[in-house]
Amino acid sequence: MGARDPAEDLRLWRAWRATGDPAAREALVARCVPLVHWVVDRLGYLARGRAERDELISAGLVGLLRALEGYDEARGVPLAGFVVAHVRGAIRDAFRELDWLGRARRRQVRRAAEALAALEAELGRPAADAEVAARLGLSLEAYHALLEDAARMPWRTVVLARDGGDTTDDGAPDDVDDTRTAALPAREAGPLDRLLADEQARALGRAIASLAPEDQQLLHLHYVEERPFREIARALGLSPSALRRRHAAILLRLRGRLVRSA
Numbered sequence: 001m002g003a004r005d006p007a008e009d010l011r012l013w014r015a016w017r018a019t020g021d022p023a024a025r026e027a028l029v030a031r032c033v034p035l036v037h038w039v040v041d042r043l044g045y046l047a048r049g050r051a052e053r054d055e056l057i058s059a060g061l062v063g064l065l066r067a068l069e070g071y072d073e074a075r076g077v078p079l080a081g082f083v084v085a086h087v088r089g090a091i092r093d094a095f096r097e098l099d100w101l102g103r104a105r106r107r108q109v110r111r112a113a114e115a116l117a118a119l120e121a122e123l124g125r126p127a128a129d130a131e132v133a134a135r136l137g138l139s140l141e142a143y144h145a146l147l148e149d150a151a152r153m154p155w156r157t158v159v160l161a162r163d164g165g166d167t168t169d170d171g172a173p174d175d176v177d178d179t180r181t182a183a184l185p186a187r188e189a190g191p192l193d194r195l196l197a198d199e200q201a202r203a204l205g206r207a208i209a210s211l212a213p214e215d216q217q218l219l220h221l222h223y224v225e226e227r228p229f230r231e232i233a234r235a236l237g238l239s240p241s242a243l244r245r246r247h248a249a250i251l252l253r254l255r256g257r258l259v260r261s262a
Contacts, residue, residue, distance in 0.1 A: 009079040032083050036060040039087045041228040056091050063090025109150040117256025150248035158251040207257045215250045
C-alpha cells in the first residue's frame with residue numbers, strides 16, 4: 001500500500017468534519033482514492049476485462065465514501081485501515097450480487113482439486129495440465145478455462161472451504177481477511193476455536209512446504225509481498241493468463257493435499 005502519514009489522513013478528515021467544506025471533502029477523497037486502486041489491484045484477478053474491473057472500482061468508491069462518513073476516530077482505528085476495510089467489504093458485496101461463477105462451477109473446481117491430488121499421488125510427481133484434463137474427461141482448453149475460473153475465486157474458497165459449504169462459499173473475494181469487520185472488536189476466541197485455527201494453520205503450512213520451490217515463490221510474492229499478478233507475471237516472464245492458471249493450479253494442489261491428509 002506504500003507509506004502513508006496517518007496524521008495527515010486524520011488532519012484532512014477533521015478539517016472536513018469540522019467545517020463540512022466541500023473542498024476539504026474533495027481533498028480527503030482524492031487522498032484516499034489510491035487505497036481503492038490498491039484493493040482492486042489485490043482483487044483485480046476477479047474481473048474479466050476492463051468493464052468488470054471498473055465495476056470493482058465503482059463498488060470500492062462507494063465503500064470509500066461510506067467509510068469517510070462513518071469513521072469515528074474515538075475508536076482508535078487508523079483512517080486508512082478503516083477505509084480499506086470498507087472498500088474490500090463493498091467489493092465483496094458487489095461480487096456476491098453478480099455471482100460471476102456460480103456454485104456449480106465452484107464445485108467443479110473443488111472436484112478438479114481432488115482429481116489432481118489423486119493423480120499426483122499415483123504418478124509420484126506433479127501432473128501436467130494435459131494429464132489432469134484427461135483424468136477429468138475434459139479437453140485441455142476446457143481445463144484451462146476451469147483454471148481461469150478458479151483463479152478468480154478467493155483462495156480460501158478454493159483451498160479451505162468444505163465441499164458445498166454454503167456458509168463460506170459465497171464466491172466473494174475473501175482472499176484477505178473479511179475486512180468489513182476487521183476494524184470492529186472481534187468475538188473472543190475460545191479454546192476450541194484456537195485449537196482448530198492452529199491445526200488448520202499447521203496443516204496449511206505443511207501443504208505449502210510440500211510444494212515445489214517455484215510454486216512457493218509465487219505464493220510468497222502475491223500473499224506475503226502483496227504484489228499484483230500483473231507485476232509478478234512481468235517478473236517471471238509469463239503472460240497474465242498463464243500466471244493466473246499457474247496460481248490456480250497451485251491452489252488446487254494445496255486443497256487436494258489438505259483433503260488427502262485430513
